[in-house]
Amino acid sequence: MPPHLKHSLPKAFWIAGLAVVFLLLYAPILSAVLFSFSADRFPSLNMSGFSTEWYTQVLTDRAMLEALWNSLTVAGLTALIATALGFAAAYADYRFRFFGQKAVLALALLPPTVPLVILGLAMLAFFSRIGIAGTLMAVVAAHVVIAAPFAMAICRLRLAQLDETLEIAAQNLGAQPYSALIRIVLPHTLPAILAAFLITFAVSFDEYVISWFTGGLNQTIPVAVLNTLQGQVDPTIHVIGTMSFSVTLTLVLIALAVVLSQSGGAMSKEETQ
Amino acid sequence: MTNAHLKLDGLAKSYGRFVAVEEFSLDISEGEFIAIMGPSGCGKTTTLRMLAGLETANRGQITLAGTRIDQLPVWERETPLVWQSLALFPFMTVRENVEFGLKMRGVSRAERRRRADDWLERLGISSYADRNVARLSGGQRQRVALARSLVLEPKVLLLDEPLSALDAHMAIKMQGELKKLQRELGITFVYVTHSHSEAFSLADRVVIMNAGRVEQIGSPQDIFLRPRSKFVAQFVGGISLLEGRVSDKEDGKRFLDTPDGKVRLAHGAGLAKGATADLAVRADRISVTVEPGWGENEIACTLISEEFAGAVVNLHLETASGHSLVAQLQQRDLEQLDASIGARVYASWHPDDGFLLESTRQSGSSPRVRAA
Numbered sequence: 001m002p003p004h005l006k007h008s009l010p011k012a013f014w015i016a017g018l019a020v021v022f023l024l025l026y027a028p029i030l031s032a033v034l035f036s037f038s039a040d041r042f043p044s045l046n047m048s049g050f051s052t053e054w055y056t057q058v059l060t061d062r063a064m065l066e067a068l069w070n071s072l073t074v075a076g077l078t079a080l081i082a083t084a085l086g087f088a089a090a091y092a093d094y095r096f097r098f099f100g101q102k103a104v105l106a107l108a109l110l111p112p113t114v115p116l117v118i119l120g121l122a123m124l125a126f127f128s129r130i131g132i133a134g135t136l137m138a139v140v141a142a143h144v145v146i147a148a149p150f151a152m153a154i155c156r157l158r159l160a161q162l163d164e165t166l167e168i169a170a171q172n173l174g175a176q177p178y179s180a181l182i183r184i185v186l187p188h189t190l191p192a193i194l195a196a197f198l199i200t201f202a203v204s205f206d207e208y209v210i211s212w213f214t215g216g217l218n219q220t221i222p223v224a225v226l227n228t229l230q231g232q233v234d235p236t237i238h239v240i241g242t243m244s245f246s247v248t249l250t251l252v253l254i255a256l257a258v259v260l261s262q263s264g265g266a267m268s269k270e271e272t273q
Numbered sequence: 274m275t276n277a278h279l280k281l282d283g284l285a286k287s288y289g290r291f292v293a294v295e296e297f298s299l300d301i302s303e304g305e306f307i308a309i310m311g312p313s314g315c316g317k318t319t320t321l322r323m324l325a326g327l328e329t330a331n332r333g334q335i336t337l338a339g340t341r342i343d344q345l346p347v348w349e350r351e352t353p354l355v356w357q358s359l360a361l362f363p364f365m366t367v368r369e370n371v372e373f374g375l376k377m378r379g380v381s382r383a384e385r386r387r388r389a390d391d392w393l394e395r396l397g398i399s400s401y402a403d404r405n406v407a408r409l410s411g412g413q414r415q416r417v418a419l420a421r422s423l424v425l426e427p428k429v430l431l432l433d434e435p436l437s438a439l440d441a442h443m444a445i446k447m448q449g450e451l452k453k454l455q456r457e458l459g460i461t462f463v464y465v466t467h468s469h470s471e472a473f474s475l476a477d478r479v480v481i482m483n484a485g486r487v488e489q490i491g492s493p494q495d496i497f498l499r500p501r502s503k504f505v506a507q508f509v510g511g512i513s514l515l516e517g518r519v520s521d522k523e524d525g526k527r528f529l530d531t532p533d534g535k536v537r538l539a540h541g542a543g544l545a546k547g548a549t550a551d552l553a554v555r556a557d558r559i560s561v562t563v564e565p566g567w568g569e570n571e572i573a574c575t576l577i578s579e580e581f582a583g584a585v586v587n588l589h590l591e592t593a594s595g596h597s598l599v600a601q602l603q604q605r606d607l608e609q610l611d612a613s614i615g616a617r618v619y620a621s622w623h624p625d626d627g628f629l630l631e632s633t634r635q636s637g638s639s640p641r642v643r644a645a
Binding site for chain 2: 163165166168169170171172173174175176177179180183184187188
C-alpha cells in the first residue's frame with residue numbers, strides 16, 4: 001500500500017466497522033429467514049420450535065401463487081425486452097457517432113433516477129389514457145422503462161472492451177453488417193447480455209411502487225406482501241421475504257459471476273492488438 | 274494508361290473542414306507492389322480506407338479490373354485489408370479466423386477447410402490451426418492475418434502498416450516473406466507505411482504523400498536519386514539543398530548564385546536567367562576536405578557533428594550563411610580527414626552530381642502531381 005494511503009487507526013478498527021455495517025445491512029434479512037422457520041405465530045427470539053408450516057401455507061395459498069406467477073411473467077418479459085433495448089442502445093452508442101450522442105445517452109440512463117412515486121403516477125395516468133392501466137402488460141411496460149438503463153449500462157461496459165476494428169474487419173472479409181454483428185459483436189457481449197437479463201429480472205421482481213400504481217388487481221409478489229401486511233402480521237411474510245430474497249440474491253450472484261469471470265477473458269481489446 | 278488493373282481517379286476526402294486527401298490519382302498494374310508513404314496525417318491511411326470502402330470518397334472513382342467499385346459497400350469489395358492492429362477475431366481459433374471470409378461467401382465446409390489448411394501450410398502455421406489466436410506470437414499472428422486475407426484469393430491486397438507491431442528483427446524477416454509471397458502470387462499489393470526501409474525495399478513504385486496530396490510517384494530508385502520536391506528530398510533524407518538564383522551563362526556553363534557562393538550546374542539544366550531554384554546533392558556525392566581547391570563546386574563550411582551509421586559516417590556541416598549540408602563518408606576517408614568538430618572544412622561535388630528539384634524548375638509554386 002502506498003504510504004499516503006496508510007491509515008493511522010489499527011486494522012482491527014476497520015474490520016470491526018465493516019462488520020457493523022454488514023450486520024446492520026443483513027440482520028433484518030437474516031431475522032426474516034430465521035422467523036420463517038419458527039413454529040410461533042408471532043416473531044420472538046425464544047422460539048418454541050422449528051417448523052415449515054408457514055412455507056406449506058404460502059405454497060398452498062392461491063392468491064400468493066397467483067402473485068408469484070404474475071411476478072415471474074412480468075419479470076421474465078421485462079428482462080427480455082429491457083435487455084434487448086439495452087443492448088441495442090449500448091450498441092448504437094458504441095458503433096456510431098452522431099449528433100447529440102451524449103444527450104441521448106444521458107436521457108437513456110435517466111429513468112432510474114426519477115422518484116418511483118412520480119414515475120408510477122405518471123405511468124398510471126398515461127396507461128389509463130391508452131386503456132391498458134391495471135393489466136400486467138402495463139406493469140411490464142413500466143418496468144422496462146426503469147430496467148433497460150441497467151441493461152444498457154452492463155452491455156456498454158462489455159462493448160467498451162471490444163476492439164472497434166473487429167466488426168469492420170469482418171465486413172472487410174465479406175460479412176454483411178447483420179452477420180458481422182451476430183458473429184463478432186454478439187459472442188463478445190453474450191456474458192453481459194446474460195448478466196443484464198438476470199439483473200433486469202431482479203429489478204422487476206423486487207419492484208413495488210410502480211407495480212402497485214399500474215398493476216390494478218393484478219398483484220405481483222411485493223404488492224401482495226404489502227397488502228397482506230396491512231391486514232395482520234402474518235408469519236408467512238417471513239417466508240415470502242426469504243423466498244424473494246433468495247431469488248434476487250441468486251440472480252445477482254450469477255450475474256456477478258458471469259461478468260467477473262469474463263473480465264480476464266481472451267476477448268479484451270489489449271490482446272487483439 | 275487505359276488498361277490499368279486498379280485505377281484510382283481523383284479521389285478526395287474531407288471531414289468537415291479538414292481535408293484528409295485533396296486529390297489522389299494512380300493507375301496500378303496487375304501484380305504491382307505499391308507503397309504509399311508519408312508522415313502521419315498525410316492522407317495515406319485515408320486513401321487505403323477509401324480503397325477498402327471504409328471511407329466514402331467525396332469525389333473520384335475507383336475501378337478494379339474494369340469494374341467500378343467505389344460505390345460498393347465494404348462487404349462486396351473483395352479488397353481484404355491486413356490491419357495495423359491485425360484485428361484477428363479473438364474468440365476463434367486460427368483456422369476459424371482463416372475460414373471466416375470463405376464462410377461469409379458461402380463456401381462449403383469441406384472446401385473451406387481445404388483452402389484454409391492450404392494457406393496455413395503455405396505460411397507455416399498449420400501446427401497452430403486449432404489454437405486460439407490470443408495464444409500466438411507476433412509473427413504467427415501476422416501470418417494468420419495474411420492467411421485470412423489471402424485465402425479469399427483477392428485481386429488486390431491492402432496492407433496498413435502491417436509490420437509496425439513486430440519487433441525490428443521479425444519485421445525484417447516478414448518483409449522478405451511478404452515480397453516473396455507477392456512475387457509468387459502476382460497479386461497487386463497496396464501497402465501503407467511510414468517506414469522508408471519497408472517502402473524502398475518492397476515496392477515497385479512508391480507514392481510519397483504530404484498534407485493530403487501526392488508529392489511524387491516513382492520507383493524507389495527514382496525517389497531516392499531524383500526527389501522532385503523539397504518535401505520529398507527532406508523526407509527521404511541524406512540530401513543537401515542549396516537555394517539560389519540562376520546566373521548568366523559563361524562559356525556555355527550555367528551557374529547558381531547561392532548565399533554561399535557560385536556553384537556550377539549540370540548540363541541541360543534548362544533554366545532562364547534569374548529564376549530561383551533548389552539545388553540538391555546527395556550526401557554520398559559530397560567530398561569533404563580540410564584544404565580548399567579540390568573540386569569545382571566548393572563551399573566553405575563548419576563541421577557541426579559526426580553521426581556514425583555502420584560502415585559510413587554522416588558529417589553535418591553548416592555553411593557561412595547558416596545552410597546545413599550533409600556529407601556521407603566511408604570510415605577510412607574520415608580517418609584521413611583529420612578534422613575535429615568546429616573545424617573549417619570544404620564541401621565539394623562534381624556539377625553533374627547536383628540536380629535541380631523539379632518543383633522549383635517549374636514556374637508554379639504548387640508541387641501537386643498527377644500520376645502518370
